[in-house]
Amino acid sequence: MKRKIIASVLISAFLIAGLWFAQRLLMPKYQGQIVEGAMIEEYYDETTDHDVIFIGDCEVYENFSTMKLWEEYGITSYIRGSSQQLVWQSYYLLEETLKYEKPKVVVFNVLSLKYDKPQKEAYNRMTLDGMKWSMSKYNDIKASMTEEENMLDYMFPILRYHSRWSELEKADFEHFFEKDKVTHNGYYMRVDIRPQGEFPEPMPLDDYSFGDNAMKYLDMMTKLCKDNGIELVLIKAPTEYPYWYEQWDEQMVDYADRNGLRYINMIPLQDEIGLDMSVDTYDAGLHLNLTGAEKLSTWFGKYLVDNFGLEDHRNDPKYTKVYDDKLDFYYKMIEEQKDQLEE
Amino acid sequence: MNLTSAEFIITVIVLAVLYYIVPKKAQWPLLLVGSLGFYYVAGRSYKELIAHPSCPPQMIYILVTFVTAFICAYVMGRIDGKAKEYLAANKGTISKEEKKAFKAKAKSRKWAVLLIGLIIALGLLCVTKYTNFVIANINSFLKEGSRIKPLNIIVPAAISYYTFQTCSYVIDVYRGKTEPQKNPFKLLLFVTFFPLLVQGPICRYDDLAPTLFGGHKLEECNISQGLTRIIWGFFKKMVVANRLAPVVIALAADTNSYRGTFVFILMLFYAFDLYCDFTGGIDITIGIARVFGINVAENFNLPYFSKNIKEYWNHWHITMGTWFTDYIFYPVSVCGPMLKLSKWSREHLGQKVGKRVTVYLSSLLVWFTTGLWHGAAWNFIVWGLMNYVVIMISQELEPLYAKFHSKVKIKNTIGYGIFEIVRTILLMSMIRMFDVYRNVPLTFKMVGTMFTKVNLRIFTDGSLLNIGLTKPDYIVLLASFAIILTVSIIKARKGYVFKKETFAVRHFLLAVLLIAIVVFGAYGVGYDSTQFIYNQF
Numbered sequence: 001m002k003r004k005i006i007a008s009v010l011i012s013a014f015l016i017a018g019l020w021f022a023q024r025l026l027m028p029k030y031q032g033q034i035v036e037g038a039m040i041e042e043y044y045d046e047t048t049d050h051d052v053i054f055i056g057d058c059e060v061y062e063n064f065s066t067m068k069l070w071e072e073y074g075i076t077s078y079i080r081g082s083s084q085q086l087v088w089q090s091y092y093l094l095e096e097t098l099k100y101e102k103p104k105v106v107v108f109n110v111l112s113l114k115y116d117k118p119q120k121e122a123y124n125r126m127t128l129d130g131m132k133w134s135m136s137k138y139n140d141i142k143a144s145m146t147e148e149e150n151m152l153d154y155m156f157p158i159l160r161y162h163s164r165w166s167e168l169e170k171a172d173f174e175h176f177f178e179k180d181k182v183t184h185n186g187y188y189m190r191v192d193i194r195p196q197g198e199f200p201e202p203m204p205l206d207d208y209s210f211g212d213n214a215m216k217y218l219d220m221m222t223k224l225c226k227d228n229g230i231e232l233v234l235i236k237a238p239t240e241y242p243y244w245y246e247q248w249d250e251q252m253v254d255y256a257d258r259n260g261l262r263y264i265n266m267i268p269l270q271d272e273i274g275l276d277m278s279v280d281t282y283d284a285g286l287h288l289n290l291t292g293a294e295k296l297s298t299w300f301g302k303y304l305v306d307n308f309g310l311e312d313h314r315n316d317p318k319y320t321k322v323y324d325d326k327l328d329f330y331y332k333m334i335e336e337q338k339d340q341l342e343e
Numbered sequence: 344m345n346l347t348s349a350e351f352i353i354t355v356i357v358l359a360v361l362y363y364i365v366p367k368k369a370q371w372p373l374l375l376v377g378s379l380g381f382y383y384v385a386g387r388s389y390k391e392l393i394a395h396p397s398c399p400p401q402m403i404y405i406l407v408t409f410v411t412a413f414i415c416a417y418v419m420g421r422i423d424g425k426a427k428e429y430l431a432a433n434k435g436t437i438s439k440e441e442k443k444a445f446k447a448k449a450k451s452r453k454w455a456v457l458l459i460g461l462i463i464a465l466g467l468l469c470v471t472k473y474t475n476f477v478i479a480n481i482n483s484f485l486k487e488g489s490r491i492k493p494l495n496i497i498v499p500a501a502i503s504y505y506t507f508q509t510c511s512y513v514i515d516v517y518r519g520k521t522e523p524q525k526n527p528f529k530l531l532l533f534v535t536f537f538p539l540l541v542q543g544p545i546c547r548y549d550d551l552a553p554t555l556f557g558g559h560k561l562e563e564c565n566i567s568q569g570l571t572r573i574i575w576g577f578f579k580k581m582v583v584a585n586r587l588a589p590v591v592i593a594l595a596a597d598t599n600s601y602r603g604t605f606v607f608i609l610m611l612f613y614a615f616d617l618y619c620d621f622t623g624g625i626d627i628t629i630g631i632a633r634v635f636g637i638n639v640a641e642n643f644n645l646p647y648f649s650k651n652i653k654e655y656w657n658h659w660h661i662t663m664g665t666w667f668t669d670y671i672f673y674p675v676s677v678c679g680p681m682l683k684l685s686k687w688s689r690e691h692l693g694q695k696v697g698k699r700v701t702v703y704l705s706s707l708l709v710w711f712t713t714g715l716w717h718g719a720a721w722n723f724i725v726w727g728l729m730n731y732v733v734i735m736i737s738q739e740l741e742p743l744y745a746k747f748h749s750k751v752k753i754k755n756t757i758g759y760g761i762f763e764i765v766r767t768i769l770l771m772s773m774i775r776m777f778d779v780y781r782n783v784p785l786t787f788k789m790v791g792t793m794f795t796k797v798n799l800r801i802f803t804d805g806s807l808l809n810i811g812l813t814k815p816d817y818i819v820l821l822a823s824f825a826i827i828l829t830v831s832i833i834k835a836r837k838g839y840v841f842k843k844e845t846f847a848v849r850h851f852l853l854a855v856l857l858i859a860i861v862v863f864g865a866y867g868v869g870y871d872s873t874q875f876i877y878n879q880f
Contacts, residue, residue, distance in 0.1 A: 004563070007847040015854040022862050121868065148868055152349045162862050166815035 023158035026165060027129070029175040035182035036083040040093070040130030042183055043080060048322050049101040051310050052077035054186065055090040056109030059237035062287040066185035067330040068297035070323050073305050074312030079186025082130075084123040087112045088217040091224070092140035096131065098228055105231045105308050108221060110252055110263075111242065116211025118146045129157060143217075184330050189290055191337040196277035196285030199241040208247035215255075222259050231262075231308055238266035238275055238296060241286055262307070266296075273299040290334065346541050346627045347580055347866070354381065359634050367558025371532055374555075374635065381537035385500050401499035404471065408464050409534045412509045413527050415460030416516040419453045420523035457517040461510060468506045472498050476719035501540040503716055507666055509534055512548040514670055521548050529556050536637075538628040542621065544642040544662035551639065559636030567850070569633035571841065574853050574860070575830075576626030581864035583823045584620035587612050590811040595779045598789060601810075603796030606776075606789050608807070613779050614772040615824070618647065621660075645835055650763035652733050655771055663716070667709045676705045707731055717778075722786065726777040733770060819863050 030037035039061065052075055054060045061081035069075040080093045090108060097103075118124065124144045131137040141154045153160040164172075182188070210218075225232040234256055236244055249265055256263035266273065273296055277285055280292030288296060304310050313319040345351060358377045362370055383402060426449040430442060437445070475493045482490040512533065515521035524530040532555060533548055559565070594601045594609040601609065625642045632639040642661050649655035656664055675681060681701050689697030707728075714727020753759040773790060780786040801807060808814065834840050841849045 004846050007850065011847065011850045011854050014851070015857060018854065018858045019861060022858060026862070150349065153867065158861055159867055162864065162867065165862050166813060 019158060024176060025172055026161045027157055029171055029179055031171050031175050031180055037126035038179055038182045039082050039186060040127060042181060044132060048319055050076045050078045050103050052105045052107060052304060053097055053103040054079040054107045055094050056081050057085040057112050058083060058287055059109045059111050059239060061186055061188050063237045063293050063296055064187060065293040065297040066187045067327055068294045069301045072298055073301040074314035075301055075304060075310050076313055076319060077185060081186060082127040084119060085112060085127055086115050087214045088143040089127050089140055091217045091221045092136045094221060095224060096134055096136040102228060103230060104310060105233060105304060106225055107233045107235055109237055110234050113210045113214045116214045118144050121146050121149055128154060189333055190282040191290045191334060192282045192341055193279055193289060194282055194284050196281050202243040208245055210251060234261055234263040236265040236267060238270050238273060239286060240267055346624055355631055362635055363561045370558055371556045375528055375532040378532060378535040378537040382535055382540060404467055404499040404502060405505055405535060408467060408506060408509050409531050411460050411463040412513050413530050415456050415513050416523035418456045419516050422449050422453050453517055457513060460513045464506050464510055468502055471496050471502060473719045504539060504543050504545055505534050507545045511666060511670060515548060538631045542624050544625060544640050545666050546640050554637045565633055565636050569630045571853060572626045572630030572633060574856055576623040576630060577860050578856055579619035579623030581860050581866055584616050584623060585865035586816060587616035591616050593811050602792040604798045604801050606793045610772045610776060613775060645831055647768055648764055648835055649767050651737055651767055655767055667713055671712060672705050672709045675708055676701055721783050722777040722781045725783050726774060729774045
């Protein structure tokens with residue numbers, strides 16, 4: 001009997017280890033062309049806190065250079081953003097972030113309010129797989145799942161990714177234990193240029209009101225920030241496409257007024273910011289490139305300092321060592337990307 | 344809910360844990376609650392359940408079948424009991440003739456009760472499953488405008504299985520083989536025992552009852568054997584059947600593109616798919632029952648090692664075959680009109696032909712109903728009749744075979760044995776094409792192209808990589824085939840697979856198999872062919 005018990009324990013350990021190994025190997029690493037799925041988990045490597053937390057979709061993680069904010073104003077910031085990050089995902093990511101730190105300002109990009117229902121599994125995965133397990137993640141999954149998804153696949157991702165066994169690449173083995181950093185405090189850098197072109201005419205909508213579900217989570221976010229004494233700033237990033245309707249803008253102005261929040265629509269402020277969309281975008285105007293993100297960060301950093309009196313940490317030894325390394329990585333990546341472009 | 348869904352697995356685990364926690368007396372009531380719950384939610388999504396929490400019609404059908412069986416068995420039991428009492432009380436006072444007459448009267452009363460019970464149970468099956476088939480056939484003779492509107496009936500889940508199981512119980516009570524169950528809830532558990540409601544096997548009351556109602560303590564051998572069967576079933580279902588099912592559907596759907604040698608490929612794929620799907624599902628069923636300490640009848644015994652069709656049918660879907668034999672073939676063979684016909688044919692057609700008439704007619708009825716049981720469509724009926732024709736022809740040719748083998752001594756060679764096995768597999772697979780195309784003329788046409796439009800180039804020009812299977816898929820299928828074949832050969836030679844291995848080796852191999860299922864299984868987002876083929880019957 002004793003031998004059977006020992007054998008059972010050893011075989012169970014083998015089974016669990018085997019499944020863990022297989023899961024680790026089969027989960028996408030997001031270290032190649034698509035890196036967005038690796039962003040969320042990078043936050044847990046942070047060793048210092050942040051004064052500003054950006055939350056939202058690609059309009060934050062591609063448009064704001066956190067390193068520029070540090071370099072010019074000594075602002076410590078982090079972008080908790082991911083592809084097509086829906087408003088409830090932003091809420092739960094913020095809720096989770098507040099378990100680790102208490103920022104002074106939270107900046108939320110409002111474009112995702114146009115989505116009232118879960119959208120695509122692929123985007124859900126890129127946002128949710130990287131989160132550490134907590135009630136925030138559980139609730140986030142529940143709120144985000146499309147009809148074809150189920151909780152079990154999130155709890156045991158191997159059930160979702162098992163079929164990747166026939167597509168495994170070198171990177172899956174190389175990054176089995178450790179992944180390369182793909183962002184700079186959540187900022188996804190692109191140095192290439194593709195000038196803004198013509199956008200399609202905006203389609204008229206039947207109803208311009210934001211959905212109840214989306215607004216519910218915005219309310220929850222507002223309350224969460226108020227309860228924690230955090231300034232919530234609502235922004236609409238300066239990129240013009242996807243189209244931001246006037247009616248949507250009016251609703252935001254009204255919402256901000258009612259809740260005593262600041263709302264900045266940056267689209268009409270492109271000139272003030274100094275953006276030149278013939279050189280400051282890498283994908284024909286959808287997102288900013290490095291120069292665009294740096295210009296926007298220079299402008300927005302001043303706004304943050306002026307309005308919230310954020311402390312300049314550039315002489316604080318607690319941060320300088322960490323940020324010196326981060327800046328080295330930032331400039332190294334700029335050089336690498338430029339070299340690649342020249343090739 | 345299907346046997347490989349996460350909901351089902353979790354339900355079984357929870358039920359099994361509770362089963363061994365509660366006192367032994369409460370084990371079968373717990374299974375009853377679990378079984379009713381399973382049937383209540385079976386085939387309904389969470390959203391449907393929330394929207395329509397009331398009792399679904401399929402629940403009413405199974406309850407009517409159960410109530411009918413209980414009342415019929417109870418009444419027949421009472422008739423028997425009273426007859427015995429009367430005969431005991433009047434042992435010395437009534438004559439032999441009076442005793443015989445009294446027994447005959449009691450039997451005829453029991454027969455009437457049985458008839459009512461069978462009419463209700465089989466009536467429900469026929470009405471729900473075959474009404475629209477009959478209407479469609481009548482409509483084919485009627486002009487447009489005078490056609491009958493099909494009924495809006497949903498065939499209740501598992502009705503073919505529980506009806507046959509219940510009928511066997513009532514008939515066995517009538518025959519005096521089985522004592523009527525006095526506790527209605529126990530009988531309800533027999534009718535609704537959840538693992539059997541997916542795709543059988545069709546169990547007999549006397550086989551199932553001893554372990555179904557008895558208390559069980561947690562025993563390592565039950566859990567270990569149960570898990571072994573479950574994991575083996577999962578392997579066959581998820582790694583092979585789920586991978587092949589979409590390919591089979593795609594090949595069968597496009598009859599213009601996939602002709603000739605593609606039909607041959609389809610035939611082999613479906614043979615492997617159906618085997619893994621059906622035997623895999625039964626393995627899971629038997630394994631689950633075993634975890635609860637319950638013995639369920641085996642439904643397969645290495646059918647693809649059979650050397651002729653008759654032997655194949657003794658090893659494939661055994662419980663269905665024996666059901667038809669015990670409850671249709673034998674009663675029909677010895678019923679009054681058949682005996683009269685037998686006598687007449689012997690007198691008028693000679694002994695040789697005469698003795699075959701009743702066997703042929705009874706067999707014809709068995710295969711016709713077997714086909715009909717599989718589905719309310721002509722393709723199933725023709726499938727059943729084709730089996731009948733092949734079995735009868737091979738039976739008639741037996742003297743010729745014997746003559747051949749007396750001259751050519753190859754019967755006991757390995758090569759001839761393999762030839763017989765391959766011949767049986769190919770023949771059965773070809774007959775099964777009626778199930779694949781579900782259209783009788785089309786099946787004949789497509790199977791014909793197998794011989795008239797041979798195109799061996801598809802094996803080399805990459806065509807087989809454009810039918811929904813990649814190179815890695817083929818590797819998985821070949822490896823799975825090798826594993827299943829090896830296990831089958833070991834079982835055929837030794838009679839068991841794991842028995843003599845040590846505990847550690849056996850469970851280590853199971854752990855490896857489990858990891859293989861998780862990684863190489865065809866399931867999850869993007870796969871929708873996870874339902875069992877025999878679930879539809």
